[in-house]
Amino acid sequence: MTAAVELRNVWKTYGSGPSEVEALRAIDLSVDGGKLVAVMGPSGSGKSTLLTIAGTLEEPTSGEVLVDGSPLSGLSRNDRARLRRRSIGYVFQDFNLLPGLTAAENVGLPLELDGVGLKTARKQAMAVLDELGLADRAGSYPDDLSGGERQRVAIARAIVGDRRLLLADEPTGALDSVNGEAVMRLLRTATKRGVGAVLVTHDAQLAAWADTIVFLRDGRIVDKTATPPGPESLLIPGVNR
Amino acid sequence: MSVRHALLALLSEGPKYGLRLRQEFESRTGEVWPLNVGQVYLTLQRLERDQLIESDGEESDGPQKRFRITAAGAEELAAWLRTPPDMTTPPRDELVMKVLVAMRVPGVDVAELLQVHRKHIVELMQRYTNIKAEASVGDVSLALVADAELFRLEGVVRWLDAADARLRQLPDSGAAENGAAAPPLRRLSRVEAWK
Numbered sequence: 225m226t227a228a229v230e231l232r233n234v235w236k237t238y239g240s241g242p243s244e245v246e247a248l249r250a251i252d253l254s255v256d257g258g259k260l261v262a263v264m265g266p267s268g269s270g271k272s273t274l275l276t277i278a279g280t281l282e283e284p285t286s287g288e289v290l291v292d293g294s295p296l297s298g299l300s301r302n303d304r305a306r307l308r309r310r311s312i313g314y315v316f317q318d319f320n321l322l323p324g325l326t327a328a329e330n331v332g333l334p335l336e337l338d339g340v341g342l343k344t345a346r347k348q349a350m351a352v353l354d355e356l357g358l359a360d361r362a363g364s365y366p367d368d369l370s371g372g373e374r375q376r377v378a379i380a381r382a383i384v385g386d387r388r389l390l391l392a393d394e395p396t397g398a399l400d401s402v403n404g405e406a407v408m409r410l411l412r413t414a415t416k417r418g419v420g421a422v423l424v425t426h427d428a429q430l431a432a433w434a435d436t437i438v439f440l441r442d443g444r445i446v447d448k449t450a451t452p453p454g455p456e457s458l459l460i461p462g463v464n465r
Numbered sequence: 466m467s468v469r470h471a472l473l474a475l476l477s478e479g480p481k482y483g484l485r486l487r488q489e490f491e492s493r494t495g496e497v498w499p500l501n502v503g504q505v506y507l508t509l510q511r512l513e514r515d516q517l518i519e520s521d522g523e524e525s526d527g528p529q530k531r532f533r534i535t536a537a538g539a540e541e542l543a544a545w546l547r548t549p550p551d552m553t554t555p556p557r558d559e560l561v562m563k564v565l566v567a568m569r570v571p572g573v574d575v576a577e578l579l580q581v582h583r584k585h586i587v588e589l590m591q592r593y594t595n596i597k598a599e600a601s602v603g604d605v606s607l608a609l610v611a612d613a614e615l616f617r618l619e620g621v622v623r624w625l626d627a628a629d630a631r632l633r634q635l636p637d638s639g640a641a642e643n644g645a646a647a648p649p650l651r652r653l654s655r656v657e658a659w660k
Contacts, residue, residue: 264587266626266629266630401612405597409598412598426626427619428586428587428590428618428619428622428623429590429594429615429616429619431587431590432587432590432591432593432594432615433591433594433598434591437587437591439580439583439584441576441580446580447580447584449584449587449588449591450588
């Protein structure tokens with residue numbers, strides 16, 4: 225199976241000489257389609273840098289990034305931009321929905337920007353909104369949606385069409401825990417469609433929704449969780465207490 | 466968890482048989498706190514002895530016996546609901562102890578130790594989250610129980626993160642030697658005094 229994204233021995237250095245900062249060191253990370261991987265670490269550990277490099281928004285100083293099996297180093301600038309538009313969806317803390325467009329128009333926008341016809345774009349937008357249980361919000365403008373709903377629409381936009389990789393940076397930032405949970409549930413549902421997702425967070429409750437949690441410290445992956453046993457293991461008396 | 470008061474709460478809805486009480490107790494607490502059969506019947510016996518519940522009478526103890534709450538039982542339940550649980554005395558926290566001790570043991574990488582515990586707790590949180598994720602939307606009890614565990618565990622992770630950050634700010638982030646090790650010792654004795 226081809227990984228949605230793979231980082232091979234990725235290093236990222238900013239500055240030079242005495243002010244040189246190694247933001248990422250020897251990162252090896254592979255995220256399969258259908259899997260949600262959370263990256264946890266303190267501020268300054270390199271989480272956001274990892275995400276921007278996985279999202280092709282920045283280039284590594286050394287190492288290789290493969291999106292859906294394609295090594296980025298072999299692509300021209302244009303091809304890379306096209307890959308970014310077609311294969312990768314981003315979810316940020318502040319939603320970034322355009323206020324003058326309805327939910328459905330916002331969701332269809334990345335497709336339109338990529339040259340897909342208006343009708344097809346709208347149809348695909350409706351399909352994904354429907355799949356994520358947001359069909360009744362399709363005609364609403366962002367101002368009429370709650371914070372939680374806006375973020376769910378942003379997730380729909382991030383996976384519309386044939387996107388293979390979803391990248392989320394603290395996606396539940398300002399939401400309360402119940403709305404935050406709804407967003408995480410949706411992220412999980414979105415992932416189950418076959419998209420590979422990387423979630424960057426310092427919040428253990430959010431990270432706990434992931435299939436695997438990777439711990440970052442000083443730009444290095446220092447640890448990762450094992451595949452969690454099923455929930456039934458918590459129901460056996462004496463196992464955990 | 467007070468089994469005693471949970472049983473009183475179930476009986477406040479109306480008379481019930483022992484077997485049904487056990488089943489309802491398990492489903493209401495989200496099956497996360499398993500209970501053995503003996504515990505339920507023993508508790509029922511004591512509640513009856515204390516006249517907080519009464520039974521239909523002569524039939525033998527066990528699943529076939531039917532119980533109802535008494536006026537005294539209802540009062541006891543109402544009082545218990547409003548009594549704040551004891552949160553004033555800090556519990557003796559094993560993890561805090563381990564970290565404080567680790568700071569004094571030569572050769573222990575405290576940051577690495579913190580990560581060992583962080584990983585373990587986050588894995589546990591994944592399991593509780595999976596319970597929530599797989600539960601039906603209407604199962605509020607289960608979600609509440611899982612939430613309670615998740616918030617508690619999250620608190621522990623945050624404490625580990627804070628400990629990590631504090632230790633990094635120390636001038637010499639390794640295990641301090643001689644004089645520098647004194648503060649942890651003082652803190653340790655203060656924790657001991659909490660008991």
